Amino acid sequence: MENKIIFFGDSLVAGYGLQNPSTESIPALISEKLKQLGLNYDVINAGISGDTTFSALSRLDEVLKEKPGIFILELGANDFLRGISPLLILTNLQSIISKVKLACPGAAILLLGIELPDWATGLHQGDYSEIFSALAHKNNIELVPSFLKNVAGVRSLNMPDGVHPLREGYAIAAENIWPVLYRIIQSQENKNQ
Numbered sequence: 001m002e003n004k005i006i007f008f009g010d011s012l013v014a015g016y017g018l019q020n021p022s023t024e025s026i027p028a029l030i031s032e033k034l035k036q037l038g039l040n041y042d043v044i045n046a047g048i049s050g051d052t053t054f055s056a057l058s059r060l061d062e063v064l065k066e067k068p069g070i071f072i073l074e075l076g077a078n079d080f081l082r083g084i085s086p087l088l089i090l091t092n093l094q095s096i097i098s099k100v101k102l103a104c105p106g107a108a109i110l111l112l113g114i115e116l117p118d119w120a121t122g123l124h125q126g127d128y129s130e131i132f133s134a135l136a137h138k139n140n141i142e143l144v145p146s147f148l149k150n151v152a153g154v155r156s157l158n159m160p161d162g163v164h165p166l167r168e169g170y171a172i173a174a175e176n177i178w179p180v181l182y183r184i185i186q187s188q189e190n191k192n193q
Contacts, residue, residue, distance in 0.1 A: 004066055005030070005181075006044045008056065008096075009074030009112070012148075012173075013047025017164045021045070024167050029174035030181065039185065044068070052078045053092030060096055064103040070184055071100050072177075074112040074147070076131065077163070086128045090135065097139050108184045111136050112177065115146040142184055147176050 007013045007027040015025025022028055031043035046063045048056070053075045073096060079089045093111075100109055113132030136143035148165070150172055151157050157169035165173060 005070040006068040010051040011049035109141040112147040
């Protein structure tokens with residue numbers, strides 16, 4: 001199993017709106033943290049702005065050719081914004097998880113959950129918020145329940161669109177992900193000893 005970490009997602013992974021996504025996006029910040037700790041991982045940013053759970057499925061096979069040791073899945077925000085039903089989002093995410101497990105049986109999967117901003121309350125929020133914990137539980141995979149915790153809805157940390165974080169917001173999101181990712185890395189290293 002390669003020491004590769006793939007971030008598979010949408011604009012929130014791609015680093016939409018950043019001046020320099022290759023150094024400021026979440027995958028770039030995580031890569032830097034790994035280097036500082038002397039952990040030799042190749043971090044791949046497979047984020048495409050505008051991706052939905054359905055469109056991402058069509059490019060998954062190509063991404064899995066990289067044979068990741070850790071697969072980080074961040075999708076669902078665009079589906080919600082387009083009014084796609086929670087059940088369909090759940091089904092598509094499950095298909096992605098199943099494909100990853102089949103193609104890379106030794107890979108750890110980390111699911112990044114999204115909490116909907118306040119302006120979205122009432123639009124299926126209940127159904128939507130259960131998706132990530134249900135998938136993590138069913139597939140026995142790690143979950144960051146809300147990777148945009150302390151970022152979503154904070155005007156000073158987001159672009160004027162209220163959806164995409166600024167550089168400072170992405171830095172907080174990377175810190176939200178880090179403890180769970182580091183736990184996975186430690187458990188993978190122990191397995192390989």
